[in-house]
Amino acid sequence: MTEAEKQQIYDLRLKGVGYKAIAAVLGKSRDTVRVFCKQHGLDGDAKVVALNVKEQMKNHLLCSSCGKPIKQKKRGRVRKFCSDECRRKWWNENPQARKKRETAIYNYTCPQCGETFSCYGNKRRKFCSHDCYIKSRFWSEEDGI
Numbered sequence: 001m002t003e004a005e006k007q008q009i010y011d012l013r014l015k016g017v018g019y020k021a022i023a024a025v026l027g028k029s030r031d032t033v034r035v036f037c038k039q040h041g042l043d044g045d046a047k048v049v050a051l052n053v054k055e056q057m058k059n060h061l062l063c064s065s066c067g068k069p070i071k072q073k074k075r076g077r078v079r080k081f082c083s084d085e086c087r088r089k090w091w092n093e094n095p096q097a098r099k100k101r102e103t104a105i106y107n108y109t110c111p112q113c114g115e116t117f118s119c120y121g122n123k124r125r126k127f128c129s130h131d132c133y134i135k136s137r138f139w140s141e142e143d144g145i
Helices: 003-014 019-026 030-039 046-058 084-093 130-138
Strands: 105-109 116-120
Touching: 003 019, 003 030, 019 030
Parallel strands: none
Antiparallel strands: 105 116
16 A cells, blocks of 8 residues: 555545545555554544544644644643644645734835835844845945945
């Protein structure tokens, strides 16, 4: 069984699809699918499995991105993702989940090019880009360049 087929079984099972339906989609036997599900903790009634997995993700026992089990440390913040890769992937796919405060958006005018720009969370920013900073810092007219 390929990794793509395993992932497809996992995804379909989490959606509440039964063994026979998954087997028909993949062209495998029902027992092959059932054994895989049993080995990976996806056995039982399909609807109950889907609800259990959602509940486990809510309780941070499974990764919010890939669904793999998470090893929680005894102290510190509760982990929601199994790795940094999964965390970055999830935040890139869910930008609407970020809670940006309106008071942390600052509007400025670049002293080099005169362009107006806004930035989030940086009160001290002066330039709209690194290029404008370099031009202002090193390419000034006073230096004779």
